[in-house]
Amino acid sequence: xxxxxxxxxxxxxxxxxxxxxxxxxxxxxxxxxxxxxxxxxxxxxxxxxxxxxxxxxxxxxxxxxxxxxxxxxxxxxxxxxxxxxxxxxxxxxxxxxxxxxxxxxxxxxxxxxxxxxxxxxxxxxxxxxxxxxxxxxxxxxxxxxxxxxxxxxxxxxxxxxxxxxxxxxxxxxxxxxxxxxxxxxxxxxxxxxxxxxxxxxxxxxxxxxxxxxxxxxxxxxxxxxxxxxxxxxxxxxxxxxxxxxxxxxxxxxxxxxxxxxxxxxxxxxxxxxxxxxxxxxxxxxxxxxxxxxxxxxxxxxxxxxxxxxxxxxxxxxxxxxxxxxxxxxxxxxxxxxxxxxxxxxxxxxxxxxxxx
Ligand SMILES: O=C(O)CCC(=O)C(=O)O
Ligand SMILES: [Fe+2]
Numbered sequence: 001x002x003x004x005x006x007x008x009x010x011x012x013x014x015x016x017x018x019x020x021x022x023x024x025x026x027x028x029x030x031x032x033x034x035x036x037x038x039x040x041x042x043x044x045x046x047x048x049x050x051x052x053x054x055x056x057x058x059x060x061x062x063x064x065x066x067x068x069x070x071x072x073x074x075x076x077x078x079x080x081x082x083x084x085x086x087x088x089x090x091x092x093x094x095x096x097x098x099x100x101x102x103x104x105x106x107x108x109x110x111x112x113x114x115x116x117x118x119x120x121x122x123x124x125x126x127x128x129x130x131x132x133x134x135x136x137x138x139x140x141x142x143x144x145x146x147x148x149x150x151x152x153x154x155x156x157x158x159x160x161x162x163x164x165x166x167x168x169x170x171x172x173x174x175x176x177x178x179x180x181x182x183x184x185x186x187x188x189x190x191x192x193x194x195x196x197x198x199x200x201x202x203x204x205x206x207x208x209x210x211x212x213x214x215x216x217x218x219x220x221x222x223x224x225x226x227x228x229x230x231x232x233x234x235x236x237x238x239x240x241x242x243x244x245x246x247x248x249x250x251x252x253x254x255x256x257x258x259x260x261x262x263x264x265x266x267x268x269x270x271x272x273x274x275x276x277x278x279x280x281x282x283x284x285x286x287x288x289x290x291x292x293x294x295x296x297x298x299x300x301x302x303x304x305x306x307x308x309x310x311x312x313x314x315x316x317x318x319x320x321x322x323x324x325x326x327x328x329x330x331x332x333x334x335x336x337x338x339x340x341x342x343x344x345x346x347x348x349x350x351x352x353x354x355x356x
Contacts, residue, residue: 001032001033001218001220001221001222001230002033003029003033003035003036003037003218003232003241004025004026004028004029004033004036004037005036005037005038005039005239006022006025006026006029006036006037006038006039007022007038007039007040008022008038008039008040008041008042008145008148009040010022011023011148011152012148019152019155020155022152023152023153023155023156024156026149026152026153026156027152027153027156027157027256030244030248030256031255031256032221033218033221033259034200034218034219034221034243034244034256034257034258034259034260035218035232035241035242035243035244035259035261036241036242037239037240037241037242038239038240038241038242039238039239039240041145041207041240042141042144042145043141043209043238043240045238047138048209048237048238050134051134051138051209051283052211052281052283054130054131054134054135055108055177055179055281055283056281057127057128057131058108058123058128058131058177059106059108059177059179059281061123061125061128063083065123065125066081066083066106067081067083068123068124069081069121069122069123070082070121071109071121073086073327073329074323074327074329075320075321075323075324075327075329076118076319076320076323077109077111077118077172077174077319077323078107078109078174078176078323079109079110079111079118079119079120079121080108080109080120080121081106081107081108081121082106082107082108082109083106084104084105084106084181085102085103085104085105086327087103087105087107087326087327088100088102088103088197088326088327088328089103089196089197089199089326090102090103090194090197090198090199091325091326091328092199092200092322092325092326093198093199093200093260099191099192100197101191101192101193101194101197102192102193102194102197103193103194103195103196103197104180104181104183104187104188104193104194104195105178105179105180105181105195105196106178106179106181107176107177107178107179108176108177109174109175109176110135110139110174110175110176111172111173111174111175112139112170112171112172112173113136113139113140117291135175138175139173139175139285142173142175142207142285142287143171143173143285143287145207145240146168146173146205146207146285146287147165147168147169149205149242150164150165150168150204150205151164151165157300159300164251164298167251167289167290167293168204168287168288168289168290168293169290170290170291171288171290172288172289172290172291172315172316173203173285173286173287173288174286174288175283175284175285175286176283176284176286177281177282177283178196178281178282178283178284179279179280179281180195180196180215180263180279180280180281181279182276182277182278182279183195183276183277184274184275184276184277185265185269185270185272185273185274185275185276185277186273186274188264188265188277189265189271194262194263194264195215195262195263195264195280196262196263197262198219198229198260198261198262199260199261199262200243200244200245200246200249200258200259200260200261201243201245201246201258201284201286202245202246202247202286202288202318202319202322203245203246203247203286203287203288203289203315204244204245204247204248204251204287204288204289205242205243205244205245205248205287206242206243206245206284206285206286206287207240207241207242207284207285207287208240208241208242208243208282208283208284208285209237209238209240209241209282209283210234210237210241210280210281210282211234211237211280211281211282212234212237213234213266213277213278213279213280213281214231214233214234214266214267214268214280215231215263215264215265215266215277215280216231216232216233216234216241216261216262216263216282217229217230217231217232217261217262217263217264218230218232218243218259218260218261219259219260219261229260229261229262229264231266231267232261233266233267243258243259243261244256244257244258244259245258245259245286245287246258246295246318246322247288247289247295247315247318250295250296250297250310250318251295251296251297251298251301252297252298252301253297253298253301253302253306253308253309253310254309254310255301263280263282265277288315288319289315290315291314291315291316292314292315292316293314293315294312294313294314294315295310295313295314295315295318296308296310296311296312296313297309297310
């Protein structure tokens with residue numbers, strides 16, 4: 001299953017024909033695989049090196065220092081630092097016959113700069129003083145790329161200019177730096193742990209940069225059983241990966257299915273006993289719809305023949321529901337009101353959540 005690589009330049013500075021072609025190729029890669037790759041995405045190699053450098057500096061701090069800005073786990077957007085083995089994304093699409101794999105990661109989450117509802121948490125130590133300005137600028141640049149890609153979908157669908165972009169404002173995106181500490185191959189092959197379990201992201205799309213370690217895999221849709229994953233190796237670490245998330249699935253009434261992905265043992269180390277997989281880092285720009293925007297199907301995708309299969313629910317309520325699952329809050333009071341909603345259309349062997 002090959003994921004199409006697109007040239008962003010063709011959309012931002014191309015001829016009308018090139019823009020149209022870009023939009024159509026993006027849509028068709030999304031429909032076929034749930035993913036796309038992109039070059040000329042406006043981020044320089046130096047900027048991406050700096051991103052990973054800042055990530056390294058953040059995670060290299062002592063646990064005590066990182067815990068100075070703790071993420072308060074709850075059915076809400078994440079902010080600040082979350083330690084190893086707290087979040088369990090494997091619970092999102094879990095098949096009761098299969099044991100949930102525990103994630104082995106720590107992460108830093110950042111929201112919009114001016115977010116007063118869920119304010120950001122920044123390290124205060126002097127050696128981290130450049131982190132906040134760098135990350136805020138990086139966040140803004142990612143937002144511009146995402147809004148342009150959402151506009152490309154408007155072009156591909158021939159819907160009114162700005163109508164979909166308007167649904168993504170004001171920004172409610174979460175940017176996540178994830179660090180996967182080094183871990184023995186045997187531990188990941190024990191059937192209990194993984195780096196990040198198979199999941200789909202919650203927003204319309206996600207931008208992803210990974211370091212050169214490898215281990216990212218995507219669901220192979222050419223396998224009818226739906227249980228096969230294929231590696232998406234870091235051929236060029238400056239290449240941007242884009243994946244479809246649950247919101248686009250819901251907006252399109254199930255027509256574009258979210259790209260299921262996981263991070264596990266890098267291909268070259270599979271089956272090896274006694275080896276240790278080096279630590280790994282990624283940056284996921286988990287683009288979101290505006291908090292008050294509905295993630296129910298768009299009128300374009302609903303008809304008498306194809307009635308809406310997803311309920312109207314705001315983007316924030318949707319995120320609260322999904323986070324109540326990954327943080328094991330779904331049995332508690334705050335999670336029960338989300339009961340009965342279905343996040344995604346079934347893909348292959350993965351079933352959607354039944355009840356919360
Ligand atoms: O580390 C990666 O490459 C993937 C991260 C991811 O899937 C996420 O943060 O949602
Ligand atoms: Fe993800």
